[in-house]
Amino acid sequence: MYALKELENGFVYLEVKNEAAHAKIALQGAHIFKYENYNGELLWLSQISRFETGSAIRGGIPLCWPRFGNLDETLPQHGFARTMIFELIEVKEVSNSLTQVHLRLEDTPKSRKIWNFAFELDVVFEISATLSISMKTTNRDTKEFLLTQAFHTYFQVDDIVKVRIEGLEGMKYLDTLSDTKAVEDQPIEIDKEIDRVYLGVKEDIHLREEHKNISIHAENSNSAIVWNPWAEKCSNMSAMKPDAYKEFVCIESANAFDDFRIVQPNENVHLRATYLTQRC
Ligand SMILES: O=P(O)(O)OC[C@H]1O[C@@H](O)[C@H](O)[C@@H](O)[C@@H]1O
Numbered sequence: 158m159y160a161l162k163e164l165e166n167g168f169v170y171l172e173v174k175n176e177a178a179h180a181k182i183a184l185q186g187a188h189i190f191k192y193e194n195y196n197g198e199l200l201w202l203s204q205i206s207r208f209e210t211g212s213a214i215r216g217g218i219p220l221c222w223p224r225f226g227n228l229d230e231t232l233p234q235h236g237f238a239r240t241m242i243f244e245l246i247e248v249k250e251v252s253n254s255l256t257q258v259h260l261r262l263e264d265t266p267k268s269r270k271i272w273n274f275a276f277e278l279d280v281v282f283e284i285s286a287t288l289s290i291s292m293k294t295t296n297r298d299t300k301e302f303l304l305t306q307a308f309h310t311y312f313q314v315d316d317i318v319k320v321r322i323e324g325l326e327g328m329k330y331l332d333t334l335s336d337t338k339a340v341e342d343q344p345i346e347i348d349k350e351i352d353r354v355y356l357g358v359k360e361d362i363h364l365r366e367e368h369k370n371i372s373i374h375a376e377n378s379n380s381a382i383v384w385n386p387w388a389e390k391c392s393n394m395s396a397m398k399p400d401a402y403k404e405f406v407c408i409e410s411a412n413a414f415d416d417f418r419i420v421q422p423n424e425n426v427h428l429r430a431t432y433l434t435q436r437c
Pocket residue numbers: 234235309352353382384409
């Protein structure tokens with residue numbers, strides 16, 4: 158079953174339930190903020206996140222589009238899609254345990270003021286025993302445009318200091334905190350602030366905890382970001398409780414930095430990620 162729901166302030170989201178999973182997707186930002194299957198909840202959501210037009214939800218999977226990060230001073234950090242209202246194109250109950258949700262954003266006078274291109278951004282979720290999300294960017298303009306993008310996925314974890322991230326060993330990364338480059342020599346464990354952009358990513362990434370493994374399979378992505386703000390930054394961030402950094406890690410499948418795309422008129426670019434959860 159699925160239903161469109163509206164909060165008192167007019168904020169609209171789609172609720173999907175099938176035999177395999179339960180999900181909630183806001184029309185603002187095509188932003189999934191809940192996905193639960195028989196292995197429990199996948200996504201972290203801030204207890205104090207605002208659900209209101211114009212501010213991005215803190216948690217779930219914000220879409221960074223048409224920019225990842227803040228290198229382009231002409232655009233807001235992580236682009237503008239996460240605060241735009243998408244159109245719900247279709248919900249397809251493919252089987253008892255698979256629901257497809259298709260949302261679309263097109264350029265508007267408002268988006269043209271921020272980024273002066275004609276485009277379509279099609280986002281498709283597959284809600285089943287696994288979660289998959291894809292973004293298809295189509296250039297509807299007469300001139301090419303540059304695209305960087307990411308699924309800014311907040312994974313819920315039991316305890317950040319017990320997390321181990323595998324699959325990025327041997328990868329080059331840019332440490333954006335020190336603005337230095339290095340090569341990852343071992344699985345990642347987190348005991349302080351981390352903000353790294355990995356390049357040349359080819360393999361699946363695994364987020365391992367004592368009783369849970371999450372595998373991230375990305376398509377058409379050669380970059381990934383690992384981020385946790387840790388205590389000091391967390392206490393200064395919007396819509397985050399001071400201790401929230403203990404409960405999540407962001408592992409973002411991206412086309413970021415050197416992994417940017419140039420999209421020619423009438424061409425499109427796909428980015429897709431699939432998340433598989435396992436109890437152990
Ligand atoms: O607060 P925002 O705009 O959602 O960004 C959160 C974080 O997003 C991450 O992707 C960036 O690497 C961090 O530098 C940034 O702080």
